[in-house]
Amino acid sequence: MIERGRFFVPGPTEVRPELLAAMCRPLIFHRGAGMQALMERVTTRLSVIFGTRRPVHVITGSGTAAMDLAARSGTILRVLSVVHGDFGERFARICEACGRSVTRLAAEPGETVPLDRIRAALAAGNYDAVTATHSETATGTLADIAGIGAVVREFSSCVFLVDAVSSAGATPIHMDAWGADAVVSASQKAMALPPGLAFAAVSEKLVERARGMLDRGTYLDVLRYEEFTSKRESPTTPAVSLLYALDQQLSDIEAEGLDARHARHLAMQRACVEWIDRAGPELHGGLEIVAREGARSPSVICLRTGKAPRVLARMRERGFDLGGGQGALAGKSFRIGHMGDHTVAGIEAMLGVLESVLQSG
Numbered sequence: 001m002i003e004r005g006r007f008f009v010p011g012p013t014e015v016r017p018e019l020l021a022a023m024c025r026p027l028i029f030h031r032g033a034g035m036q037a038l039m040e041r042v043t044t045r046l047s048v049i050f051g052t053r054r055p056v057h058v059i060t061g062s063g064t065a066a067m068d069l070a071a072r073s074g075t076i077l078r079v080l081s082v083v084h085g086d087f088g089e090r091f092a093r094i095c096e097a098c099g100r101s102v103t104r105l106a107a108e109p110g111e112t113v114p115l116d117r118i119r120a121a122l123a124a125g126n127y128d129a130v131t132a133t134h135s136e137t138a139t140g141t142l143a144d145i146a147g148i149g150a151v152v153r154e155f156s157s158c159v160f161l162v163d164a165v166s167s168a169g170a171t172p173i174h175m176d177a178w179g180a181d182a183v184v185s186a187s188q189k190a191m192a193l194p195p196g197l198a199f200a201a202v203s204e205k206l207v208e209r210a211r212g213m214l215d216r217g218t219y220l221d222v223l224r225y226e227e228f229t230s231k232r233e234s235p236t237t238p239a240v241s242l243l244y245a246l247d248q249q250l251s252d253i254e255a256e257g258l259d260a261r262h263a264r265h266l267a268m269q270r271a272c273v274e275w276i277d278r279a280g281p282e283l284h285g286g287l288e289i290v291a292r293e294g295a296r297s298p299s300v301i302c303l304r305t306g307k308a309p310r311v312l313a314r315m316r317e318r319g320f321d322l323g324g325g326q327g328a329l330a331g332k333s334f335r336i337g338h339m340g341d342h343t344v345a346g347i348e349a350m351l352g353v354l355e356s357v358l359q360s361g
C-alpha cells in the first residue's frame with residue numbers, strides 16, 4: 001500500500017481513496033436515464049471549469065485523444081504552433097500527422113513566445129489555426145492564453161486550439177472570453193482522477209468548420225460528440241467507472257469552491273518557489289527554476305540541476321515519486337507536480353525530505 005502524500009509526478013497525479021472507491025459501484029447501462037442524469041451533471045459542471053457556455057465532451061482516452069479531435073476537425077491546411085516545450089511540440093506533430101503544414105514558434109525552455117512574434121507570423125503566413133499549451137508540463141511554463149487569444153482574433157480565418165491538460169482544475173480557464181475555439185484537457189492532471197478520460201469543448205465556429213471536413217474519422221469525430229453530448233449520451237460505450245469518479249470529484253470541487261481550488265494551487269506553487277529562493281542556492285549543486293518569473297505554472301515546477309537523476313532515485317528510496325526532465329531538459333532537471341488534491345502541508349513535508357536529500361550531496 002502506497003502512503004498518501006508521496007506521489008508528486010506531474011501526471012498522473014495522486015487520487016484520493018474516496019474517488020477510487022467511487023469506481024467500485026456496480027455498472028449501469030449507458031443508454032439509460034441514470035447515465036443521462038450523470039452526463040448532465042458532469043458536462044454542465046465541466047463547462048464551469050472551462051469557462052464556457054459550450055458543452056464539454058467527455059472522451060474515453062488520454063489527453064492526446066482530445067488534442068487529436070481538435071486538430072483533425074479544427075485545422076485545414078496551415079497551422080501555427082506556439083511551442084514552449086514537449087507538449088507544445090506534440091500538438092504541432094499531431095497537426096502534421098493530420099497532413100497539415102505546421103510552422104513552429106518556439107521559445108527557449110522557461111521562456112514564452114512574445115505576442116508580437118505571433119502577430120507577425122500570422123500576418124505573414126495565411127494560417128487557418130493556432131495551437132498553444134496553457135500550462136507546459138515539460139518546463140512548468142504558463143502561457144498568456146488571453147493575450148494569444150486576442151492576437152488570434154485579429155485574424156478572422158484562424159481558429160485557436162488550446163491544450164489545458166495540466167491547467168484545468170488548477171487555474172482559471174476562460175474559453176469564451178479568450179476566444180478559444182477548442183480547449184482540451186484530461187482526467188489525470190489537476191483534476192486528480194485516474195487516467196482514461198479526455199475533455200474537449202469546441203466553439204460554434206469550429207463546429208461550422210468541421211461540417212465542411214470530410215476526414216473527421218469516427219471515434220474522434222467532433223460532430224458525433226456534439227450530437228450525443230446534447231442528448232446527454234456518449235457516441236460509444238463510455239468508461240462508466242471513471243465517470244463515477246469524475247461525478248464525485250466535480251461535487252468535491254464544488255464543495256471546495258473553484259476559486260479556493262485555484263488559490264490552493266497558487267499557494268502550493270508559492271511554497272515551492274519560496275523554498276527554492278531560500279534553500280536552493282545553498283544546496284549542493286544549486287537548484288534553478290526553469291520557468292521565468294511571471295510565467296510559472298500553478299500546477300508543476302521544473303527545477304534544473306545536474307544531479308536530477310540521483311535526486312529522483314534518492315527520493316524514490318524515501319518513498320517519494322517526482323517527475324523526470326523532458327525533451328531538452330532530460331537528465332538535467334526534475335519536476336514536482338503540485339496539483340490536484342495535494343495540500344500546502346503535503347508539499348512542505350515533501351520539500352523537507354527533498355532538502356535533506358539535496359544536502360547529503
Ligand SMILES: *Cc1c(COP(=O)(O)O)cnc(C)c1O
Nearest residue numbers: 011062063064087137165166186
Ligand atoms: C499530460 C499532458 C498531455 C496529454 O498526455 P496524455 O498522456 O495523452 O494524457 C497533453 N498536454 C499536456 C500539457 C500535458 O501535461
